Amino acid sequence: MPETEFFSVRNVVKRYSSNIALDHVTMGIPEGSIYGLLGPNGAGKTTLLRIINQITAPDEGELFFKGKKFTSADISRIGYLPEERGLYRKMKVGEQTVYLARLKGMSRNEALTKLKYWFEKFEMQAWWNKKVEELSKGMQQKVQFIVTILHQPELLIFDEPFSGFDPINTNLLKNEILNLKRQGSTILFSTHDMGSVEELCDHITLINKSKTILEGNVQEIRMRHKSNLFEIGFTGDPAAVLQTLNGDFEQVDLVAEQGMHVIKVRADHRFSGNDILKRILPVAGITSFNEVIPSMNEVFIRVVESQHN
């Protein structure tokens, strides 16, 4: 419902002469959440982000910001870090950040005050009078990040924010994103890095071939994609365990570790975890038992591949 959602995309269609880039995509971003936009290359993620940033207009569909129709005046409420990002190489860092902040509607003084805070926080005061081309790539990324969040937008959009970042800067960025969430910002980001999705995202939308194929809360999605796969640690004779499971359960994996064995078993719909335990209890000593919840990576691959078939 657009009334309760912070930002909604409804039935958005975008066509480029012969091909369709977005086919009736609907998405609702809850307030204060971190929302992941996932999908293989060329799925239409960047097009959708560009539509949300009003860089391109949709052919059909509507967008709502806090329940109200999204207008060009709302653009200053958004901060956008595009995938293809850069800075004027010949311009000085300070001058450039003030310029970009003012384009977002800030006054010069406001921009200067906020920039001072961030430059101190990231310990980059010394860069103020340097030209961008004198900075390393990592330094430039920090400048870009500050420019994106400086005007304290209600909605932050990061397109592939971690691409090209070294692990230290990636961590810094992740922490800042979580910080921003804590301070009440709503964050939408697209990424291929499923690890960071599990780590950061509350909700996701998965787009493939211009269509939404999966949407919802990350934990719910992972639970929904459980495949009755169980991991059992035991001591004893693996052959006996295999024999008792044989026929009714599919053995996925079996590893031996320091006298202990770990087996992964998939049950079909007739059986539950308890049934597996009942079978094994008589023949081996159970040291651990848990149901395997698929990672987002697995969900991603499974869902996208099932679409291709």
Place this chain on the structure above:
Amino acid sequence: MNKIGLIIAREYITRVRKKSFILMTFLGPVLFAALMILPGMLTTMEDTDKSTIAVVEQDSYGRPLPDSLQFFRDVIPDKENMKFVYLNNMRLQDVLKTYDADAYDGILFLSQDIISAGRETSVDFYYRKPPSLGMELHISKSLEKHIFDNKLIVNKIPVNAIQSFETKVNLKRIDWKNWQKGGEDATDIKRFLGYICGFLIYLFIFMFGAQVMRGVLEEKTSRIIEVIISSVKPFQLMLGKIIGIGLTGLTQFLAWIILTFAIAGITQQVFMPGSIKAVTEQAAPGNVMDAGTHTVQSFDSPQTESAIRDVFRQLRQVNFALVIGAFIFFFIGGYILYGSLFAAIGAASDNETDTQQFMFPISIPLIVGLLVMINTFLNPSGKLAVWFSIIPFTSPIVMMARIPFGVPPVGQILASVLLLILTFLFTTWLAAKIYRTGILMYGKKTSYREMWKWIRYKN
């Protein structure tokens, strides 16, 4: 609107602060003057290689002649880059055979027939390297004079008498409109001014148009473009860039005007630059040949002072308010027209080399404009000049060359102005469509067909 202002300010300030801009502002008038004078100076400069020419004279029966019987002996004086050696009793055939000996750079063969030749005759010149225009003129003038003087003697006409027969007639142009004030004519200076104005417009459109293109390309290759258009509309960015760079151009133009007037003022007081009049004459393409001699004569000649006074008096006749006003309008119009197209090229390209294929069709009308302008300045109300001063792609250059001559008919000016405005509105609209899509396309070479698709995209 406020955002466009920010963009304009950035484009303007970053450019005006550049060292190259400041340098160009001060050196511009000097370079420009050099550009005007240089071609004239170059034609006066012969190549410094010294050529030695053998002169072979034979009588009308083809027999060789000894020194004492040679009619043309020492007739052609040596010059610093040419030396004439008069051969004694030599047959042409024999001299021709010495080609491999490398003794002479050329052979001038004179048969005594030509002494009594009628209105026109010719002599043979055998060369290793074709003679320069200067050498050809020097040889034929010397021979002509000698034959002429001889004919006077043969016909018993005193030489000083014949000189008094000669009358050179010059056309004194009188401006009918000013006949009461003595009809002071300023055609030369107006011609010169028209040429400068037309050329400046051409130069500015190319220079600053290319800056727009490079600016767009810079934003694309540095990948800042998407950051900016998430804050402002692509059209605002394009317009801001075009206006900002245009203002840079106007600033430079105004600085040049002020500097030029300052220099002219100082010159008028201190120096003796006959060069202004000389330059006017040199600038006419038809006069290039004579230019050298004029320049040489006007320096230090007794008339120099009055010539300078003439130039400055003539300058006062030019309606500078109109010329400068028209220049600003046609610069803005032509610049927006071409600047927007240059912006579209920048947007459709990924790097400087990509731009070449699109530059070509844009350069053609500009160069045509320049060529027609050169013609215009010889005949400012000719058909060619009139039409090309109305056609919008060439009108800024050609009309600007016509305006200093006086106001062309109001209808023509109105048509030119109106068409120019309509056209730059159209090209800006067209460019905006290409720009909007082009700036987000990376790593792909754009074709015209693709551009046509972009133009038809709705948003």
